[in-house]
Amino acid sequence: KAQEINALVWCDHTDPAFLEPFTEATGIKVNVREYEGTGTALALLEQSKPADWDVLVVDTTDVRRVVERGLLAPIDPADFPLDDVFPEVRLSDYHQVDGVTYAVPEKFGYNAIAFDSNKVSIEQARDIETLWSADQKGNLIIYDYYLSIISQLALAIGKEPSQLVAEDLPAIGEKLEALRANAALVGDVVTSQTALATGQAGILVGGGEYAVAGLQAEQPNLDWVLPDIGGIRWQQAVGVMAGSEKKEDAKKFVQYILSPEGQARLSTSSCYWGMPANSKAALSDEQKKRLRWDEQPGFLAKSYPYYSPTEEMDQAMQDLWAEKIQ
Amino acid sequence: MNGRISSALITTAIIVIALAFIYLPVVTLVLFSVHDGRVPVPPFHGPTLEWYGRILGNARVMSATGSSIVVGLVSSVISVALALLAGWGLSRHRVPGRKLVEALLLMPLAVSYLIVGIGLMVSFSDYVPKSIGFVVIGHVVLNLPLAFAILYVQFDTAQARLEAAARDLGASEMQVFFRVTLPSLKIPIIAAFALCFTFSWDEFIVAFLLSGFDPTLPVVIWGLLRTGLDPQTNAAGTLVFLVSICFALFVELFLFRKKPND
Amino acid sequence: MTLTTTVSPEKLAERRERRQGLLLVAPAALWTLAFFLIPTLAIFWLSLFKKIGGRIGDELTLANYERFATQGYFRESLFNSLELTAIVAVISICLAYPLAATIAFRVAPRLRRLCLMLAVLPFWTSYVVRSYAWLLVLAPNGVVNQALLSTGLLSEPLTLSFTKGATILGFVHFFTMLGTLTIYASLARINPRLILAARDLGATQWQTFWRVVFPLSIPGVVAGVFLIIVVTIGDYVTPQILGGNNELVLPQTIIMQIQRRADIPMAAALSVSMMLVVSLAYLLMARKLTAERS
Amino acid sequence: MTKAAHLSLRGLTKHFGEVVAVRDLTLDIPASTYVVLLGPSGSGKTTLLSMIGGFTAPTAGTMLLDTADITMMQPAQRPTATVFQDYALFPHLNVGENVGFGLSVRKIAKAEIKRRVADALEMVGLAGFENRRISEASGGQRQRIALARALVTQPAILLLDEPLGALDLNLRRQMQDELRALQKREGRTFVHVTHDQEEAMAIADKIIIMKDGVIEDAGPPQDVYSRPRSRFSAQFMGESNIVEGTVIGGFADTQLGRFPVAGNGVAGVSIRPENLALTSSDGSVSLGLADLDETVFQGGFVRVTAKLGNETIRLRVPPVDIANAGEKVEIFLKRGGATALEA
Amino acid sequence: MTKAAHLSLRGLTKHFGEVVAVRDLTLDIPASTYVVLLGPSGSGKTTLLSMIGGFTAPTAGTMLLDTADITMMQPAQRPTATVFQDYALFPHLNVGENVGFGLSVRKIAKAEIKRRVADALEMVGLAGFENRRISEASGGQRQRIALARALVTQPAILLLDEPLGALDLNLRRQMQDELRALQKREGRTFVHVTHDQEEAMAIADKIIIMKDGVIEDAGPPQDVYSRPRSRFSAQFMGESNIVEGTVIGGFADTQLGRFPVAGNGVAGVSIRPENLALTSSDGSVSLGLADLDETVFQGGFVRVTAKLGNETIRLRVPPVDIANAGEKVEIFLKRGGATALEA
């Protein structure tokens, strides 16, 4: 009987082109269930039996939260080609708790500024002040994720995201209010894209390559840029579930994900593209060009991972977000 | 004479304007499903059938379509069967607390799908794995009151007399049910089934909360829509619509339309 | 044979009927009990606990409700939901009524079914996909704006999408179809001779409508309004897509508790509040419905 | 308010697609007459009534009320009022509001309406019923409410479409008497549709018998009953023995022999069962010996079937006559008991 | 198959909550009798029939068929068959399948069913109708199909609940004759519910008059009509003049004077309108001069209302008598025309 493992993943992992080579090579069938938002994943996991899941893909920022709930199993970093991973995204602080590794980085990209060059110049887009300048009223889209936007605003008030403390929240709140005053909408990927593509609004905070890459072929006026003060980097990590009864198969799947082939397929998955964590990913030149491979050193230097909040801080931030933005 | 003509004009105008409003998004949807470009936004280019080809070749969409059909059929069959038995029992026999049972059976109509879904998720996930089976359970909860409302009113005194006649002629309860009740209620049963099926076919929230590795079509379409602008979603939406229309037309033409010689 | 029995034939027959009846009703009743009532009660029960650091506490508390009452955006979202529902209900009925009345009274009988079919067919386009389609219709370069621009009435495209108006429009579109169905059903049930009688007694068309047709169609209107309330107050898809998330509504806060925080007790408390609102609406309308019927 | 008026229908015709419901019908209804339209199902009674009420526009023909042409007039404007078969009472209004409807749409003062509603309810024997709900009224009461609602507008012509069809026999008889009395008291014209010949005879000043959209026979009940114009009319107005034969100079030559006939038709003879007897009487004519076939006791009389030659005939005789009869009986035709038919 | 049997009802009672629909009713129905249950609406006729058919369980009492207690027997087991008022024909089956239903649920061979269905249809005059749809059958035909469906199972007792209520008068008369003939031919017991007294008299061997759940009067039609036991029975079986007074030794002393009466009651006198006349006859008694009030022509007879002293009386006289009458008329009571009532 064929072996099967169950994985709780973001949608890019559901692409058959990504999963099939693994199944062909190992005979292990991967059942995937996609989710959005770590909360959903946690809710899902709380609502299942421990043995139901074998692999979890999660925001790097949230690895600690998941580990604290005892959901991830320790893994041996030596099993994975971590040396090939871009140094900036290795982030052992995020992937380890008390020195034990629980997850490995797999894919990343940027929550920066996407814009319509017919409406704002690239210089304007790079200037964070543009977001709340009066002449942008009604021209702004806020991407609907509180962590990325608040992290960006941390930079705007002169703090690295990881340095945020509760006392900063009032200042962040002011900035949020200023953003809100200019915003035409607070949108998910498709609504934001629709607003950009139809010319409804010209600047998307929290946007990045994932928002405009698909549109550029037909609307070359759409582009993205990291602000001069620095931008925010999203990162996905993958780990083996603590309750899994098939940890070996799960490990094989994680190894596949981190392998050059798996990395190439994951980064160009039909759901969304993103940079592979592994710098040896087997990508064609054409693909590398679309991913702006060569510019990555500059981007990485200028970007910061999300702020990883404690439980109380998280609630305070969400309340702030709901209060000011929605 | 003039009065009659202008009255006909007003009627036509009202109908045309109303239909224009009602069909505005549908036409747009269909139009951009044949839009020749990666970005389905105005202005329109095209046409092309590329996106239909893609969507039909998308294994995930196709298997979700299969799941949707299974969920629709199974949940509708269960809903109609339970509703039929309950309607039969409640109308035939002096069931204690009949009003209470009626209220219980109709109650889910008054509660949002979101709450039904969350309720099932929090109370049964320890016992029922997320799966299309779980979605079927949820859809039966949603559809049972509908089917019951449609079928219960059919059990009137004329229907009761039909069954009394059958018993009088020596039929057992089984024979009464299968040879009289079921066939004489054929039309309302089909109507209830059709309604249940179409509701299940387009239901998103409960399916989203309760499905596992084999999501239904609306959940997959929702997923497609979260990930980026893509004419494929328009093609998928159009296909869902076409299937529904075919189903509605089939029911209307072949099951309800009286044949001329009937 | 049974001469010794003291139980009347009636009692025996009743017992048998009751047994059969219970047997037949049991599957549906148990299903609803198990998969609807118990989960709903579970939500209520769960709402009385507090989620603390990834665990659900084991002390009964009203903390979630307290938070609902004190946190500004929860109250605001409830208010937004109520306002939205009221506006949508009024507009939808105002649009659906004339359409239903036209189909019921002015369209030739053989075309009625066709018109009704046509009017409700789009009901079956995928709900989510339809919302996105509205975005295309309302876009600056969409049909509506282009049509307005070409008439010269406008020089600049209007901002139509991602507004409260767009949310309302999306709902109104859906409920115009639904309302047409329920109102048509109650209009079609009106005995046509009542209308003849009113005309015969000297009533004008207006008087016939307001004094006979409308009062008799109220059950259909009320049924429509009730459906509108149940669906509008429970839906987060339309406000999120068409409204550009510009106004928080109650179901969005519920989904937020689940998706971002996995705080199911809080989501449960919000759900309970939502059910209370709907139940209140139901009680008010049920009275109206039964009053009309008798 | 409205005075009694004379209604003339001239060449009224109504087509429904292929079906001709009423065909070139001409009829005069004098003021203050109780007219009953009688005919089998589908004969066009409802269609005719509905054209008079203004609910159905005729395909051809005109309608005059005294000298005014009302053919194109709306129901609201016509001085007619209709009592519908199912009464068409407004279920959402109470009894008083139903009766007052026709007044309140005319914006008559509240107090005046109240007074007139009370009068109308009094007239139909429902004084004080104003605040009852329609659902609380019995069949007979509903009938009266509908009547009061129609009469309160003081129409010149009251149209009633099978108003008693839904009532049971006793109530029907009682309402027949009441309708007749009401019509006489109010002096309005009543046009009443029914397919019950007994009802027609009990209340009509004038019976119109319809068949396939045309008038088959018309006249006061007694005339239509005793001197039917046609075979159809003879049979529709009650049992009749139709005997074929030739009629010349007041005598008929038939299978039953030669006997005197009234009327001036030539197309056969109609003999009512009660005009045949088992005993002779003044001026009766013997038709010969017959074989008794079947006797059915019917309370006040016995219905008898007998074979006279090859013909089966029906008689209606007092119970006492049959008690004394043997197997063979002599049958007598009473004086004036046979009518020659025109068609 | 089933032979004719004697049905005994002993102390049958049925309560519906507060309402007593049938009260302590005892009744014997001999084999092969045509029994008609007659009574006003709500008198318990349907309830009684439904208890006999096994659809309603009695609150108290027993039912015996010959010597077998059938009180608790299910409808399917009882040797009864019911013809429902709306016929309750299965709309999804054709005529042959409807008639054969009772046989096919008993798993009788196809060929045998076919033969017996054909026979049954033949019996009700619908030979060859097997393949028609129910929706294609007219009212009268449906009635016959229902009859054939019930008879094909060869019940000892056929129960009919207002089987002719939906038919028009002519068809009703025809079906009455057919039912009666069928019952005589088949020799089964028929129990037939109606509220039409003419129908009851036309077909019954025995009429049972019910009121408020009890038997008010019972007997052959002629007895019930001519010698009603009670005021209610007298009035329900047709028009009757009820005169108060004392009855002693075959004579009544009343407001109308002293005259001979039949029957042995003491609670008043009933006189049928047809037993009053405007001309004297053998053995008649004059009741004195009366004022003519109203005359209604009714075809074969004239209904007359007259005032005799303070009493309003109704008469039914031949049309010729009234033609010759003045304002004041002498009224005669025919011999044996008055009956003393027991209640």
Ligand SMILES: Nc1ncnc2c1ncn2[C@@H]1O[C@H](COP(=O)(O)OP(=O)(O)OP(=O)(O)O)[C@@H](O)[C@H]1O
């Ligand atoms: N609206 C209509 N459309 C088509 N045919 C009609 C319509 N109304 C009446 N008819 C036809 O016209 C003829 C006369 O019908 P009408 O209702 O006047 O008869 P009626 O004498 O009132 O019969 P009944 O006693 O059954 O009420 C019938 O053949 C009927 O089918």
Ligand SMILES: Nc1ncnc2c1ncn2[C@@H]1O[C@H](COP(=O)(O)OP(=O)(O)OP(=O)(O)O)[C@@H](O)[C@H]1O
């Ligand atoms: N199922 C029932 N529940 C309550 N009361 C009933 C029921 N069936 C009959 N009754 C009552 O019992 C009484 C007798 O009813 P039944 O139907 O036997 O009268 P009926 O003589 O057949 O009248 P009708 O001529 O109107 O058919 C009535 O008062 C009726 O209201």
Ligand SMILES: [Mg+2]
């Ligand atoms: Mg008619």
Ligand SMILES: [Mg+2]
């Ligand atoms: Mg009855």
